[in-house]
Amino acid sequence: MGRRRVAPAVIAGLLAGLLVGLVAACAPSRAVEPDAPSSPPHAASPRPSPDVTSAAPAPRVPVYDPTAPAQTPSAAPVRLVVPSQHIDMRVVPVGVADDGSMGLSENAFEAGWYEYGPAPGDPAGNAVLAAHVDSVQSGIGPFARLRGVSVGARVEVTDDASDVHRYRVVSVHKIPKDGAPTSSWFDRDGAPRLVLVTCGGEWNAKTRHYADNVVVTAEPTGG
Amino acid sequence: MRARLLAGAVAGTLALAGLAATAGPASAADDAQLSVFHGVPGLTVDVYVNGKLTLDDFKPGKMAGPLDLSAGTYKVAITAADAKDDSKPAIGPVDLKLAAGKNYTAVAHLGTDGKPTATLFTNDTSTTKAGQGRITVRHVANAPAVDVLAGKDAVISGLENPDEKVLDLPAGTVSASVVAAGTTKPALLGPADVKVTEGTNTILYAWGDATTDPSTLALATQMITGLHGNPSGVQAGELGLAADHPTPVWPFALGALALLGVATMAVVRRRVTQED
Secondary structure (H helix, E strand, O other): OHHHHHHHHHHHHHHHHHHHHHHHHHOOOOOOOOOOOOOOOOOOOOOOOOOOOOOOOOOEOOEEOOOOOOOOOOOOEEEEEEHHHOEEEEEEEEOEOOOOOEOOOOOOOEEEEEOOOOOOOOOOOEEEEEOOOEEOOOEEOHHHHHHHOOOOOEEEEEEOOOOEEEEEEEEEEEEEOOOOOHHHHOOOOOOOEEEEEEEEEEEEOOOOEEEEEEEEEEEEOOO | OHHHHHHHHHOOOOEOHHHHHHOOOOOHHHEEEEEEEEEOOOOOEEEEEOOEEEEEEEOOOOEEEEEEEEOEEEEEEEEEOOOOOOOOOOEEEEEEEEOOOOEEEEEEEEOOOOOEEEEEEEOOOOOEOOOEEEEEEEEEEEOOOEEEEEOOEEEEEEEOOOOEEEEEEEOEEEEEEEEEOOOOOOEEEEEEEEEEOOOOEEEEEEEEEOOOOOOOOEEEEEEEOOOEOOOOOOOOOOOOOOOOOOOOHHHHHHHHHHHHHHHHHHHHHHHHHHHO
């Protein structure tokens, strides 16, 4: 009996070793992606002002108290569900990484919302949610199934006010990172959209980055 | 058209009469943007542009604008609020040269001699890095040189009337105070929480008069939004396990299988040996 227990223990130990080996081999370097696309400068668009060229009736000069306005932040998204792909993830606010790319949760089971851009439910612009397709901390995450999403699929985002924002997928693309249209993903002025981003394509073992981004765009269904 | 617009202005509206009359059908990109800040304490004024009343009964601490104007030079005169015309200006007349595509704030303020003057500032509307905001500090007060402290550290030193300093900072909140240059207290202004808003140039004006008792020093805030840059990309994978051809996995898997085989054989052999 005692001997029978030995073999599974050895196998378990080997499997543990295998996992350690994998993680060690795949530990990310902090090297900056050499071919990371840099976004073109965004045109400055200061707030709209009266159109002085159409002069009848004469425009009024807005006069105001120059104080910092009390800001009412948008409700932050907290949950993302894509039923057809069995994706149901927590959403956390993220900013910018040291290398200038979008910051992400180290947990591939958590999607990051780009907190400086629009939130789901805002009247204009893209709410960008991104998650690691796989990460050191958590292995392969739900966004590995993002590439399998179909056009027309339902997507739901719940915000911290418990409002549910419903979307319908309008496009699914795998795009080389080199030259990817990042400025259009992060657009703040166009029609409201939800943009889900992860990685895909070939793995570059030198740069420790995937070659492509998988980008799912969805539009509000108004439901 | 000029006549009608002028009539509107005389009728007491805050009409952009003189300016609109000079504006052609140019696109917005060819225009300059102008805001006007009134930073002379205790003086309500009228503002004349190219001889025409443009801002009526403009009060201290107020901001007007922004206005889209054709590029060009504008003659601005600031008079007492009860003046009949701009023949006896309290400030100016000054020529404001506005270039296409630029963003300006003209400030009526006190000099360090206590007399009203005007300064034209060009607002920095260049793109900010993703995750950063811009803070511009302008000294337009009758006060000596100042330092601006963020917490206890001087982030701006020796700023004099009518100069400015521009800083790009990570978005967030900074506790800032204004002190006489080379000191840390007492605070002339603040401490106050200053929000560094991502993609926004937050322009702070220290205005008023520090030589009066009580001091009329005050802070005004102008914000220019929409300057944000975007993240350079999305690096959303660390392992290569979800790649189209996840090559890194196989050597390890094969190696593990081989090890597993060796181990199993060892176990089996030992078992065989013991059973002998």
